[in-house]
Amino acid sequence: MKLFIDIGGTHLRSEIVSEEGIIRDTISSHEMGLLAYIDKQMALHPKIDFIGISYAGQVNNGIITASPNINIDQYDIVGTIKARYGIRSCIDNDLNCAVRAEASYWRSGSIATLFVGTGIGAAVIDEGRLVRGSRNMAFEIGHIPYRESPLHCGCGRNNCIELYASGSGMAKWLKHYGSAHLPDLERLKESTSDEHSVAIQFEEALLHAAGVLVTVANPEMLVLGGGVIEQNPYLVTLLREKLKEYALAPALEGVRIEMSVLENAPLAGAKLLEDDHG
Numbered sequence: 001m002k003l004f005i006d007i008g009g010t011h012l013r014s015e016i017v018s019e020e021g022i023i024r025d026t027i028s029s030h031e032m033g034l035l036a037y038i039d040k041q042m043a044l045h046p047k048i049d050f051i052g053i054s055y056a057g058q059v060n061n062g063i064i065t066a067s068p069n070i071n072i073d074q075y076d077i078v079g080t081i082k083a084r085y086g087i088r089s090c091i092d093n094d095l096n097c098a099v100r101a102e103a104s105y106w107r108s109g110s111i112a113t114l115f116v117g118t119g120i121g122a123a124v125i126d127e128g129r130l131v132r133g134s135r136n137m138a139f140e141i142g143h144i145p146y147r148e149s150p151l152h153c154g155c156g157r158n159n160c161i162e163l164y165a166s167g168s169g170m171a172k173w174l175k176h177y178g179s180a181h182l183p184d185l186e187r188l189k190e191s192t193s194d195e196h197s198v199a200i201q202f203e204e205a206l207l208h209a210a211g212v213l214v215t216v217a218n219p220e221m222l223v224l225g226g227g228v229i230e231q232n233p234y235l236v237t238l239l240r241e242k243l244k245e246y247a248l249a250p251a252l253e254g255v256r257i258e259m260s261v262l263e264n265a266p267l268a269g270a271k272l273l274e275d276d277h278g
């Protein structure tokens, strides 16, 4: 019996997979910490013998190092699970998980993912290998400097691209303008000038992020996903039409841009962690 978890800034989704079938669960990410959730599942299902976790934050060698959008109840998650239950677990950044699942689905060894939900994140597989960087933070695109703002990012700074090109960023701008609207892009564009500007600056920042990603990673394929993209599928068309204004032309040449068709790519990627030693 195996437990797979995808924890993002909004939801924690899990699947317990065994010969008897799959048990699915979804709770708010703020309802309980990751370790508390694992303790609960281990008490309910003591036969769990492997845990794979997709985590919306920075993770290195099984240890959570930072998470702007999730409250952390234990940093050394893999070590604690081993000490408490004697079982193996793996944890990786959610985009690193997603890109594994997308590479497998699209059968591509040269692929970048850009997902926009509560936050914005990216990951890259090049020549069939995940690009990790020295501390597993390669392509952590949400916190590259973009523009100064009157707002504060979860990481503490005021100029991250996540403040513009993410669901939480849009929500902060709408609150700043006193708007009660949800970040529904097409509705925002038809609304007051402040709300319109939040939607337009989101589109520009998303194009900027995608342009940087394609220029520096030079993938064969760019796959878009995450809640905000799924709710606004026109963004994929926007990127196909306008990315040439934001990416270096030779890097963009021949790049295929697709929307993720997986139901939950980070969770699908968590299932690939068990065999992953790279």
Ligand SMILES: [Zn+2]
Residues within 6 Å of the ligand: 142, 143, 153, 154, 155, 156, 157, 160, 162
């Ligand atoms: Zn930041």
